[in-house]
Amino acid sequence: MTPLERNDRLIRIGLLMIALSAISILAIITVFIFEQGTPIMFKYGLKSFLLGRDWYPTEQSFGLLPMIVGSLMVTAGALIIGVPLGLASAIFLTEFSHRRLTRILKPVIELLAGIPSVVYGFIGLMFLVPFIRENFGGPGLSVLAASIILGIMILPTVISIAIDSIRAVPDSYREGSIALGATKWQTVRLVVLPAARSGIVAGIILGMGRAIGETMAVIMVAGNAANIPDSILAPVRTLTSNIALEMAYAGGEHREALFATGVILFIIIMILNTLANVTTARQRRK
Amino acid sequence: MSGTKNVIEVRDLNVYYGKFQALRSINLDIQANRITALIGPSGCGKSTFLRALNRMNDLIEGCRTEGQVLFEGKNIYDPETDLLELRRRVGMVFQRPNPFPLSVAENITYGLRVHGITDREYLEEKLYRSLQAVNLWDELKDRLYENALKLTGEQQQRLCIARLLAVEPEVVLMDEPCSALDPVATARIEDLMYELKKDYTIVIVTHNMQQAARVSDYTGYFLLGDLVEFGETHQIFTSPRDKRTEDYITGRFG
Numbered sequence: 001m002t003p004l005e006r007n008d009r010l011i012r013i014g015l016l017m018i019a020l021s022a023i024s025i026l027a028i029i030t031v032f033i034f035e036q037g038t039p040i041m042f043k044y045g046l047k048s049f050l051l052g053r054d055w056y057p058t059e060q061s062f063g064l065l066p067m068i069v070g071s072l073m074v075t076a077g078a079l080i081i082g083v084p085l086g087l088a089s090a091i092f093l094t095e096f097s098h099r100r101l102t103r104i105l106k107p108v109i110e111l112l113a114g115i116p117s118v119v120y121g122f123i124g125l126m127f128l129v130p131f132i133r134e135n136f137g138g139p140g141l142s143v144l145a146a147s148i149i150l151g152i153m154i155l156p157t158v159i160s161i162a163i164d165s166i167r168a169v170p171d172s173y174r175e176g177s178i179a180l181g182a183t184k185w186q187t188v189r190l191v192v193l194p195a196a197r198s199g200i201v202a203g204i205i206l207g208m209g210r211a212i213g214e215t216m217a218v219i220m221v222a223g224n225a226a227n228i229p230d231s232i233l234a235p236v237r238t239l240t241s242n243i244a245l246e247m248a249y250a251g252g253e254h255r256e257a258l259f260a261t262g263v264i265l266f267i268i269i270m271i272l273n274t275l276a277n278v279t280t281a282r283q284r285r286k
Numbered sequence: 287m288s289g290t291k292n293v294i295e296v297r298d299l300n301v302y303y304g305k306f307q308a309l310r311s312i313n314l315d316i317q318a319n320r321i322t323a324l325i326g327p328s329g330c331g332k333s334t335f336l337r338a339l340n341r342m343n344d345l346i347e348g349c350r351t352e353g354q355v356l357f358e359g360k361n362i363y364d365p366e367t368d369l370l371e372l373r374r375r376v377g378m379v380f381q382r383p384n385p386f387p388l389s390v391a392e393n394i395t396y397g398l399r400v401h402g403i404t405d406r407e408y409l410e411e412k413l414y415r416s417l418q419a420v421n422l423w424d425e426l427k428d429r430l431y432e433n434a435l436k437l438t439g440e441q442q443q444r445l446c447i448a449r450l451l452a453v454e455p456e457v458v459l460m461d462e463p464c465s466a467l468d469p470v471a472t473a474r475i476e477d478l479m480y481e482l483k484k485d486y487t488i489v490i491v492t493h494n495m496q497q498a499a500r501v502s503d504y505t506g507y508f509l510l511g512d513l514v515e516f517g518e519t520h521q522i523f524t525s526p527r528d529k530r531t532e533d534y535i536t537g538r539f540g
Contacts, residue, residue, distance in 0.1 A: 099347075172384035176446070179342060180453060181374035182400040190396065195387045 033266060037259030049260060055226040057246070057254040064261060066228045070143075070236040071212055071268070073229065074222065077147025078154055078211040083204055085151070086158030090200075093159075094166040095188050106163065113156035121220030124149040129221055138233030141223030146236060149217050154207035161206065165199025166192060198279045205276040209269055215240040239265045290318045293457055293487045294339060294376075299353040301334050301343060308334045310511045311353070316457075316504075321479060321488045323502035323519065325495055326534070330508040332491045336459050339489065340376040341369060357457075374401060377455035381462040383442035385434035385449070390417075390426055393434045393445055397453035416448040420478060440471035447478070451486075458482065460490040464497065476501050495535055499523050507531045 001009075041049050044062060052063020089109070093102045124145055133140030169192050177187040193200070215238075223235020224245060237245075243258050243265075250258055294316040301309040309331045316322050324332040334343065341362060343349045354361045362372055374397070385393050394416050395409045403409065413430070417423040422444050426437075434445055443463060450458060460479075464472040479488055479501050492498050498505050499519060506516040507530075515522060515531045526532045 170384075172380060172382060173386055175342065175345070175380065176384040176386065176449075177396070177400075178345060179340065179373055179378040179380075180397040180400065180450065181370040181372075182397075183370060186400045190400070191386050191388075 030266070033259060033262050036256060037261075037263035040253055040256040041260045041263070050264075053228065055242075057250065057257050060253065062253075062257040062260070064239070064242075064264065066226050067237055067239045067242045067261065068264065069228050070222075071238040071240070071265075073143050073232075073236060074146040074150055074218065074238060075208055075211045077143060077232070078150035079204065079208060081148055081151025082154040082158055082207060082211075086155050086203075086207070087162055087200065089155070090159050090162035090166060091188060091193075094163055095184065095192065106160070109156055109159050112152075117153065117214060117217040118220070120149050120153055121217035124217065124221040132233070136233055138231070139223060139235060141221060141235050143222070143229050143232040143234060143236045145221040146218050146238075147232070149221055150211040150214055153214060153217065154210050157207040157210055158203050161203025162196070162200045165196040165203070168199065169195045198282050202276045202280040205272050205279070209272045209276070212238075212268060212272070213240060213265070215244050219244060239268075290320065292316065293318045293358065294489075295354075295356040296335075296339075297354040297356065299335070299338060299351070299355060301331075301338055301352075302350045303346070304348045308511055309338070312513045314506060314513060314516055316487060316489055318487050319483055319485075320503040321483050321490060321501055322504045322506065323498035324489065324491045324506045324508060325493070325498045326508035326514075328493065331511045332508045333461055335508065336378075336461055336489060336491050339457070339459055340373050340378055341367075342373075342378065344369070370401075374453050375455050376457045376459065377450040377453065379443070379446055379450060379458065379460040379463045382466050383439055383446050385437070385442050385445050387433060387435055389431045390434050390437070390445065391430040393449050394452050397449060401453065412452045416452040419451050419482075420444040420448040422448060438471075440467050440474065443467060443471075443475060444478070447482075451482075455486065457487045457489065460488065462491055462493060465493070472497070495523075507534060509534070 040062070044060070049062055049064050050068070051065050052061065053065050054061045054063045055066060093105060097105070128145050128148060129140035129142075131140075132138070132142060132145055136144070173191050173195060174187055177191045178184070182190070218238055219241045222237065222241065224237045224241055225235040226237045226242070227234075229236045239261050242261050246254070247258055292315040296312055296314045296316075299309055299312040300307065312335060324335060326332050337343045338351060339355060339357075339362075343351060351363060353363075355363060357372070357376065360367075386396060388396070391413055394413045398409060398412060414423060417426060422441065425441065434442065437445060443466075447458070447463075464475050467475065476497065479490070482488060490498075490502065502519045504517065505519040505522040507514045507522065507526075507528075509530055515526060515528045517527075522531065523535055526535060
């Protein structure tokens with residue numbers, strides 16, 4: 001073995017160790033969350049955790065249903081607001097706008113992803129919450145406010161992945177359609193979007209993951225009452241908010257119940273990521 | 287061979303890509319129910335010319351067209367031209383088969399649906415007749431709802447031709463339709479072109495001189511944006527008038 005070859009070998013081993021340590025940190029976190037969170041779930045029964053409506057952690061009542069429903073509601077709301085806006089923007093930027101305009105606008109949209117979530121939350125609290133309170137009633141701190149803020153926060157993810165998958169559609173499809181006398185919009189709707197569908201869906205799922213995991217902005221505008229909201233104007237508490245709000249003073253079983261909240265969040269996000277991977281893999285195989 | 291009417295008359299056609307002039311003052315008539323072949327080396331403007339006939343060049347940024355293309359006597363570069371209708375009547379088959387990533391049936395009915403036809407029975411009738419016209423019906427009648435991307439290259443190209451025939455064009459433009467196919471498939475597509483010319487006017491761009499000699503009635507030779515020579519295929523290949531054409535067809539150039 002020449003000295004240079006030995007050098008390559010050392011670098012390879014060094015990089016392998018670094019990569020392994022990154023992966024093992026991830027593994028340790030996972031094991032730790034489950035180790036801390038699952039015993040209490042089995043002690044009081046999975047059913048009382050997943051379906052219990054009462055969260056009084058100091059009185060051994062650990063019903064997480066309001067938070068599970070809350071997370072799903074604000075995430076669904078974020079998608080209802082973010083997906084049409086994001087998809088429309090992506091279609092405009094890829095198919096209808098001038099190339100120069102796209103070159104300016106796409107980085108601007110990606111910049112949106114760089115704004116800290118506390119800033120989104122602050123803007124929501126200062127402008128959106130009073131607006132909802134004055135125009136629609138209720139406390140303003142609500143499912144609606146959280147959905148709108150999250151809908152805006154997932155836009156960069158949805159838009160940039162949709163742009164990439166629409167661009168990946170071969171131009172020959174567009175030409176074939178135009179040459180048959182189809183309009184541009186028909187071409188986009190009937191050929192381009194179906195061809196880009198799995199990429200677009202993967203982007204939506206990643207956006208969904210972002211919405212369900214977001215904490216700070218949601219705490220600031222959602223009101224955080226641990227009840228199942230009876231309208232979109234009612235306050236709501238999500239799984240992430242539940243952990244962040246109570247971790248400072250939780251001890252004993254209360255603390256374990258917060259870890260259990262983390263376990264459920266972890267599982268939901270794992271499912272979403274797997275879905276995203278499966279759909280993108282299917283697109284690549286085509 | 288003469289005597290049929292001109293479907294397309296090209297008058298002083300100039301096409302520019304930015305500052306580059308791709309076609310220089312082209313004059314050419316295309317006769318009904320004949321196959322007109324355009325030959326020449328790569329990059330000499332034959333595809334550009336073909337795409338000028340149904341205004342597909344409009345899709346290319348920076349492309350500018352001067353002169354007239356008269357289709358049934360009307361200049362298609364008039365501002366009031368209905369582009370959607372023009373492209374329905376002057377259809378195009380591309381170099382690489384480009385079926386949509388939809389089912390075989392959806393591919394065939396696509397053109398009809400975008401032109402607003404929704405009558406189920408009519409669509410089914412068209413599906414049958416278009417596939418029949420390109421000799422695909424027997425092969426594909428049990429696979430109508432499979433994704434068209436699963437077909438072989440030749441089947442895909444036939445499907446693209448069938449998709450075009452479904453909208454009842456008058457002229458079929460073919461841009462090197464066999465360049466992605468093997469020789470056997472090529473021969474079968476050529477047979478198909480021969481059948482189709484009974485009902486359609488065909489213009490084909492090819493870099494394959496044997497193909498032009500085999501299938502076409504008229505041939506035009508393009509070189510560096512000029513139409514060097516145009517005439518009956520037989521005459522072009524046996525007694526070309528221009529020295530440059532002779533060099534090309536005898537293989538001394540290109």
